[in-house]
Amino acid sequence: KELLEKNNEIKKMQRESQQELLKLRADIEIMKQDFIEKEKHFNESIKLLQEEEEEKEEEEEDKKDNDYVLSSNTTYSSTFSFDMFCSSSKLLKTFIGHTSTIWTIDYSTFNDSQYICSGSQDCTVRVWDIDNNKQIKLFNGHSNAVTCVKFVSYYRHYHKVNNCLPIVCSSACDSTIRFWDFETTGQFQ
Known part of the structure; x- marks a missing residue:
């Protein structure tokens, strides 16, 4: 029985x-x-x-x-006051690590922390802890520029308890979409 x-x-x-x-x-x-x-x-x-x-x-x-010349009675003005823009903005954080142009970012919160992931021309995906201003993950595997990154929530079923595990998805000019395991920094198979 x-x-x-x-x-x-x-x-x-x-x-x-x-x-x-x-x-x-x-x-x-x-x-x-x-x-x-x-x-x-x-x-x-x-x-x-x-x-x-x-x-x-x-x-x-x-x-x-x-090679023309505008007459003195013609008034034409197209200006942008960059100083005015700068005075109303301020830099909050800088994350240093990529070696080339950053094409994409995504923001997420989990485990009571804030994170940004970024994808770059340098073929890497990086995850940054906003509160500590540090890079905490580096995902290598693309062979061309990373053009899109996204945090995805994924639920695993262990011992009848649902645990939330963040996954980072990325797509690149190498024509691949990759799913990265946040805990092991490896790819999902």
Whole structure:
């Protein structure tokens, strides 16, 4: 009788595990689609910025070629007071560690602490403890610039207690999406 009860309990746990696995797979697919959409948007933005830069360069060349002079009665002014902007802003924190351009960041709180993760042209993902102003995690594995990072909550079922484990997801120009284990700094398989 005890053996039958244990067998039923094992089958129940297997069903629950399979249901949770299916839910996690669905969540991963949703995240993949989100990352693909964000990467597409990022690439479109880069292309648009490049086109705008080319247009500006062409306009500047045209102005030089035309060599015109504005008459003294023409009033044209387009200025931005950077000093006014600076006086109303202040630097709060600086995190040093990346060796190239940072393309993306995300913010999260867990375990009563605040964190930022960042992705960079240097192919790394880093996690920073905001309260201590320190880098606490470094994820290596991408072979090209990291363009999107995101904290994701993931629940594991251990001994019938739900524990929240943060995961960092990243996508890069190497055409990969990676899921990083916050505790071990390794990738999920």
